[in-house]
Amino acid sequence: MGQAQAEERPTKVFIHVNTSKQVDDKDHLKVFANEHAKEWSKKPDQEGVVVECEVMASEMKPHVSQAYKDACDNLIYLKKEQFQVTNYTWLVLAALYILSRKFTAGTVGNDLLIGSAFVVGIVSLLVLWDFQSSIERFRNRLAHVYEDYFTKGECERLGLDAKSKHRYISAILSFAVVVATAFTAWAVRQS
Template identity: 65%
Template sequence: MTIFVYVNTAKQVGDPEHIKVFANQHAADEWFKEHDPEGVAFGYELKAPDMKPHVGQAYKDACDNLIYLKKEQFQVTYYTWLVLAALYILSRAFPVAKEVLVWGTCAVGFISFFVLLNFQSSIERHRKRLASIYEDYFTERERKRLGLDATSTHRLVCGILSLAVLGATAFTAWVVYQPPAPGALE
């Protein structure tokens, strides 16, 4: 990042008006228009703290895990629906095993629900790690401008997927428990 420095040689060292530091060329130009039209600010490279390799690895790990966990939330929901569909088909092929299949349906639904909650917990842990890195390496203004917000929890997606899993489980358990329609293939 480049900052711009202006030195007013008419002021003594230590005087608040002796040195002006500007965050960018535009800020310097605006100040000069009003205060010193003949003045000039010189650009200097500001050294920001370099991200240490272990912090860079923690950042990459958090980002990779967030991407993976978010995809897996949808995969768990998808495969839960497939297993529930298979249990429904089995209930029609083997009506005598209805009780076992209802319990299997409930087990699949609750396991999927708890896996989704576990994924959400992991997502929040990785988001806290990202928030910490953003806080250490970006100013508040940069975080706002770049949209670097890792503090919100984003629980809505997990809630919707969890409801979809539990709703599909309840419906499948109810359908599996129903006797086959008269004349249905057995």
């Protein structure tokens, strides 16, 4: 958006407070972007005062915008990578099973493959939960941006919830890794 097209937001608003109305009445407050509120308050059927207030909402500063974009991009990346880690774990475990067909049960090579299956499973679990802790860190960053730049009502209406942990995906993927590791170790021992 060019400077000629940029619209200036009002830095002040004028609020007419009708003192004859209850606080929860829809006519208790009227907000004006200009000094028209003073004319409004002079009408015979209006009681109250006009208060001039600064507008607190602001545009997102460039560094905050970059932090927001960085958090979103990293969340997308980390969530995809959790699935990739699980897929690669299954591939490595399948390769270990295929290698086990060359060894007979109870040999050193077979036992080495069983140990390797467990190492692959443990490393995969560690990576998955490291990604999950990074996801939570980026979600906390988003939560701060949402709190600073959106009202509570806007967050509810837009579904902006960065505080939920969503650990169930990591739990499901971890379960898949544990099952695949146990099955591979069992299958290698049987071969």
